Amino acid sequence: MSCNSKLVPKARNWQRKEKLKLTLILRVVQAHPNDVDAKNNCKECKKIVQEKAFLKAIAVDHQKSSVADSLDLDSMCIEGDYIGPKLEVVNGQETVTLPFVEQLLEHQKQEKRLHRKYAYKILVEIKRMFSEQPTLVDITIPEGKSFTVCGDIHGQYYDLLNIFKLNGLPSIDNPYLFNGDFVDRGSFSVEVILALFSFKLLYPDHFFMARGNHESETMNQMYGFYGEVKSKYTPQMGDLFTEVFNLLPLAHCINNKVLVMHGGLFKDDTTTLDDLRKIDRNRQPPDEGMMCELLWSDPMEAPGRSSSKRGVGIQFGSDITDSFLKKNNLDFIIRSHEVKDKGYEVTHNGKCITVFSAPNYCDQMGNKGAFVQLKVVDGKLQRDFVSYDAVPHPQVRPMAYANSLFGMM
Structure with a gap:
């Protein structure tokens, strides 16, 4: 031994x-x-x-071996009574298409489940796609075009559908970035993540996803996602989600002027965008360092830095934001990670934007959700905010699949 x-x-x-x-x-x-x-x-x-x-x-x-590598998808049969969305065969390969995604959105809205074979195929393909992406993804918005940034969704599938109703479905002409915390808390996290991954496969260059602090094994086991996957599919699929989450990009840089990350800034004043590009992200989030701070940090009103009330990451003041932006030739940052009454908040003299897209968080906070619309006008990024209320959802309580031990905390 x-x-x-x-x-x-x-x-x-x-x-x-x-x-x-x-x-x-x-x-x-x-x-x-x-x-x-x-x-x-x-x-x-x-x-x-x-x-x-x-x-x-x-x-x-x-x-441990990769779940993706161990799957025998060809042996998974589609039962004759399955009437849900089916991947379409394009050039000999089963592929995500727009009709498939549109059917998936409606199918899940009716509380029906995508067949496990198709769910597995989506995860295997999205893992391959994310593995080929850098840790910091660069995005270019052309002159006159718009781009939408959404914050935390936290398993609130029906509010996600409402975003698409208000702002249009993702497309080549209507690109989106979802800035982490897609899952946990809300009890429709499986539906949220399968919809988002499908859009990523459909529009790989116009639909973006960043890792949040809840895209981790520990958080998923505590706050419901792992239990939900196990209930709706299999524990094995829960492990595959962990593999995929490990490969999500950690940040995005828009037009070389706006850094978007889930959490916030850093302990080290010398941190550059090139430092972020070099992070080895294929792992569970550590308790300290740049990767941890990207996922966990929060802004504060006071200047300087302080320990985070969350226990990991830091709190950073407007002077820290100013210094980081100046060093990296950026205009402002967009982050998520915190509930806001209007769904968004602009702080640090307009240079730090928080966007949170889960209205009436956990069915009890009473907050609005919001998304940020960026548009390039005369070479400059203009920003606008859209707030919205929660919409009704089926009577499944938040945290319904959470670990019972941690549900006591």
């Missing part, structure tokens, strides 16, 4: 004990919310659980 393999049962035993301990401490915290000792114990116990989960992960990591 190898040294690494000996770690596996040890890690599992630690996890069982610490999760049981965490459950008991959480009950104490709920019963006595002002008990400082209980809160501190809870925080320390959660840290131990995460550390041991990491130990388990690195112990078996060398044994």
Whole structure:
């Protein structure tokens, strides 16, 4: 038995004990919310659980093989009673087409499921596509043309459909960027991600997706996406989603003047766009460094930097934004990651835009959603904001598929 393999049962035993301990401490915290000792114990116990989960992960990591490579899609049959969307054969290959995507949107709206074979095919193909893209993607908006940036969707499929109703379906003439956190929290995350991946396959050069902090294995297991995939499809597909999420680009640069990322800026004043291009993103997000900060950081009113209330990433002031923009010859940044009453917020003297596209977040926040429209006029990027209210959705509560242990937190 190898040294690494000996770690596996040890890690599992630690996890069982610490999760049981965490459950008991959480009950104490709920019963006595002002008990400082209980809160501190809870925080320390959660840290131990995460550390041991990491130990388990690195112990078996060398044994993992790609789900995409192990699939035998040809052996998956389409049952005779399946009446949902079907990939069309183009040049001998099953391909995502506009009629397929339009049928998929309506099919899922009726709470019907895409056949697992087609879902797997979409994931395998989108993994290949993302693997060929850089960590920082450059986007060019021509003179007189418009471009739409959306923020967090968080599994709110019916609000995603409303964006397309208000702003038109993605197309070559109507390009979009979705800026992370497509899944978790909302209980229609599978529908959201399959729709977005289909548009990416249909319009690879006019539809863009960036990784958010919720496109990670740990967050998906805690906040519902993994449970939803397991319920609607298979655990194996959940693992395949993890492989795909690892390959999502981390940021986009529009017309060499606007940087778009999910979270925010960095601890290091010397960070450049070239540094971002060099990030090896094919991994789970680390707890520190540029990749972590791109996914987790937030702006603040005060100048300078401070530790993040989230526990990872940083908070950064307007002076940090000014310095970064000047160093990289940029005009402003667009980020997401935070609920805003109007669905958007402009801070740091107009140089930091937050856009959040999930209205009435988790069916309880009462916020509007929004998207940003950029248009090139006389060589300059003009920006406009569209806010909207939540629309009705089927009676499935948010977090319906979340891990029961973490649902207590």
